[in-house]
Amino acid sequence: MDMINPTVVDLSRFQFALTALYHFMFVPLTLGLTFMLAAMETVYVVTGRKIYKDMAMFWGKLFGINFALGVATGITMEFEFGTNWSMYSRFFGDMFGTPLAIEGLMAFFMESTFVGLMFFGWDRLSKQAHLAITYLVALGSNLSALWILIANAGMNVPHGAHFDPDTMRLQFDSFVKLIFSPDAQAKFVHTSVAGYVSAALLVMGVSAFYLLRGQHRQFAARSFRMAALFGIISTVAVITLGDVLGREDYMEQPTKIAAIEGLWHTSKPPYEPWILAALPDDAKQENHFEIGVPFVLTPLITHDFNTPIPGMHELEDAAAPRIESGIAAVSALRRYQETHQQSDLDAFKAHEADLGFGFLATRHAPNQDVTAIPADALQSVVEQTKPDILPNVFVTFWSFRIMVFLALYFFALFAISAYLSLKNKLERNKLILKTCMWSIPLPILATEFGWITAEAGRQPWTVFNTLPTFLSASTHSTSYMVFSLAGFALLYSIFIAAELYLMFKFARLGPEAHDAPHAEDAYAAHCAVVGTQHASGH
């Protein structure tokens, strides 16, 4: 086996994080905007008022820019699994590859096929047929996210798989278990509705920009109201599903939840405070200061008042016997691969549940070979491996808090905005309009930090408690990784610049139908006509 080069592993991680973070700037808007377009077009089909068609077409244009760049940044990531994470792909390919393939063949193809009809079918399809197409685009983009998040949930909680000592891979037991795992369900809904929030704030912010400038007022008022209502319900759903995910992590990934909460020692219910702010020190394994709200943590995580939450020190101690057992599992597996004797297989089976912890000890074994650990050095290797079971606490703790604080801010902003819109008092409240406009990038930031919480909190594993990250990377040279990383950073920065340029350009231009002089007057006349028709019973 090639020796593990920690620099290459770190560069591989950095490259994947970078490409995923870039990609994830586009994804939430796609997930949410499609359903917003569907909502606008539904109102158009129901009422027959052209302004809603104009809305669907204009916001559809912004969606189109975002969609194209989202696809461009997403495709490279799929190749990255093979190029930079070949060990992971081999070990977890059955589990990960299947949902990924379905995503490509079913959801992405569906989305891509219908997106063309959506853009170019306005004059070629009936109103109802076009609406159906828009819904299919929305469904396709969200199904795309579904399959990716099912694959991701498999990494966090590998339901429906077992390790095969003959092939040295995780193999499928149950596809249904993978799809319907509680983690996959909560992750999908949480991510999807976070996309709704991002889209709602984009629409609300750009509409606020028009209202502040007194442009396209009727168009902006309708867009703003729809986005405010869309956003407030979505934010409630995001927070609810965040709570569900937290409970899932408490049940399945206790190290992640302890790191998220900066909990070094097992909690003392019911008093244990929820830490609002702290300075976690990973090296010293303590928090330098804490500001917390008492009596909140236990019910927040466990949904009762009496259950203690395991702290990181106690989780490290609990891992020690698993590391020792894992070393025995890896040694027995090595012997079995050479002899294929039933006795070696039985020895492996006795320790199979702790195999991942044996892999984790590899880094501290002589020549990275756990079978070469002398009996008198075993406890030393176990002690050195214990802290490795924890993620980076500072990163996990703060990325989670930034996401949560932003979600609470969105709730307040959407609630106030929806209220003012329903009371037709928007234009009098310029501060709220300006706040909405400047808040456009914040949901993207929140989703990025949410992703960092989920992925950094899963460390040191790519497949939780099964495959360590440092064993998952390909054995590239450092120079190769630096070169490809620089290339990706440059290319993706160009994509971001292109997206921002196009978004700003088209947002400033505004809806075409309302650019013409007296367009507002024309709309007012149209409203009057429609109103008269309705009043006379037509």
Place this chain on the structure above:
Amino acid sequence: MQLLRLAGLAAVLVVSLLFAVFVGDQGPWYFAWVIGTIMIILISGAGAILLDAQQDGKIGSSSESEV
């Protein structure tokens, strides 16, 4: 023709019920997403139609000069 439409709607209803029973049992959060998304779309659409009604003078005292 009306009988055919009725049969079609009944078929949609049966499929929806089967979907609700299966997904609601196996994946309650997936089911919640389907229902929730429909609800979000309907409420945001209703908000826009309400604005039309407000401006048409059917509800409240608002006019087109104020948004």
